[in-house]
Amino acid sequence: MSSSPPADCLLCAAERLTSWHYEDEDCWVSDCVVCMTPMIVWRTHGLPDADHEAALLSHLHRVAVDRYGPDGYYVDGERRRIPDHWHAHARPAGGFFDPSSELYGRFRDDVSPRSG
Numbered sequence: 666m667s668s669s670p671p672a673d674c675l676l677c678a679a680e681r682l683t684s685w686h687y688e689d690e691d692c693w694v695s696d697c698v699v700c701m702t703p704m705i706v707w708r709t710h711g712l713p714d715a716d717h718e719a720a721l722l723s724h725l726h727r728v729a730v731d732r733y734g735p736d737g738y739y740v741d742g743e744r745r746r747i748p749d750h751w752h753a754h755a756r757p758a759g760g761f762f763d764p765s766s767e768l769y770g771r772f773r774d775d776v777s778p779r780s781g
């Protein structure tokens with residue numbers, strides 16, 4: 666199945682609404698406009714194969730370690746809002762939103778903490 670990307674795809678639009686931490690010709694890492702955690706986005710509208718995905722995630726890991734420390738985050742690969750355009754979040758360990766985001770305080774109680 667091949668179809669052109671939807672004109673209204675937010676990830677294809679690649680608007681710089683937040684800070685960008687990394688970019689190359691293949692992908693970029695920026696703060697997610699919704700939850701303010703670092704998010705990597707593939708420039709291609711679609712889903713990469715597993716090897717490619719691992720290579721892309723290495724960029725996200727670098728940004729996340731910088732921000733949260735090596736044990737301070739987990740990668741959330743679930744694409745809730747835009748399932749057909751590959752992206753992944755690095756979330757602070759035990760939380761869903763960045764602690765520096767105002768949303769963190771508001772939503773903290775709704776998110777069950779992870780242990781370990």
Ligand SMILES: [Zn+2]
Nearest residue numbers: 674677710750
């Ligand atoms: Zn897209």
Ligand SMILES: [Zn+2]
Nearest residue numbers: 697699700701
């Ligand atoms: Zn997000």
